[in-house]
Amino acid sequence: MTLKNLSLLFILCTLLPGCSKMYYSTLDSMGIPKRDIMVHRVEKARDTQEETKEQFQTALEQFTAVTNFTGGDLEKVYNKLNKEYLASVDQADEVNKRIKDIEDVSSALFEEWNQELSQYTSASLKSNSQRQLNDTKKQYRQLISSMKRAEKKIKPVLAVFKDQVLYLKHNLNAQAISSLKGELSAIESDVSVLISAMEQSIDEANSFIKTMEKKS
Numbered sequence: 001m002t003l004k005n006l007s008l009l010f011i012l013c014t015l016l017p018g019c020s021k022m023y024y025s026t027l028d029s030m031g032i033p034k035r036d037i038m039v040h041r042v043e044k045a046r047d048t049q050e051e052t053k054e055q056f057q058t059a060l061e062q063f064t065a066v067t068n069f070t071g072g073d074l075e076k077v078y079n080k081l082n083k084e085y086l087a088s089v090d091q092a093d094e095v096n097k098r099i100k101d102i103e104d105v106s107s108a109l110f111e112e113w114n115q116e117l118s119q120y121t122s123a124s125l126k127s128n129s130q131r132q133l134n135d136t137k138k139q140y141r142q143l144i145s146s147m148k149r150a151e152k153k154i155k156p157v158l159a160v161f162k163d164q165v166l167y168l169k170h171n172l173n174a175q176a177i178s179s180l181k182g183e184l185s186a187i188e189s190d191v192s193v194l195i196s197a198m199e200q201s202i203d204e205a206n207s208f209i210k211t212m213e214k215k216s
Helices: 003-013 018-031 034-064 075-120 124-172 176-216
Strands: none
Touching: 018 034, 018 176, 034 075, 034 124, 034 176, 075 124, 124 176
16 A cells, blocks of 8 residues: 555544544554554654644744834734734644544554453463553553643633734724733743643653653
8 A cells, every 4th residue: 555545544534433443454464553653643742742832932922022012013913913823723723633643543552452462372471461551551541641631721822812812803002902911921821831731741752652662
């Protein structure tokens, strides 16, 4: 199967229920096990969180810059802020997608691993594999919980960004700038909490990746 066809299969499997198994089976037949797919998706999620952290920092800088507005074209100011807000929304959607991708492959991996335990004839090897499965599940739960905690911090920040962008859109005057100044401290606090949660999640992802690589 070509890379193009594989990509089309993946897109199809995001739309059709039960298609993920076929996708993973295809990759497995090509020598790409679910474990490797899982690690790859955690890496992608980690990178997306890094990008999201940077995007929200950039957006905050733009909002802060607006509070120092002393004159000029306010519509241009609005357009800049709206652009940063929309970019932040896109990053939030990407974070959500990455988390779902990890959950999908992890479910398939753990189901397969659990089923294969019954195939062992050696009690000691089976016990060792069961222990590794339990350890991996435990660390996975820590990882996904950390990612979801960070994701939850995004929504309130986006809500504040949207409020300020909308207000500026309909009030291109000094009053809108004054309103933003009054909210800046709260926005800074929300972004700070978000970034801290993202960094914790990124650290958790790095730890998970290292552990999985050691078990390979």
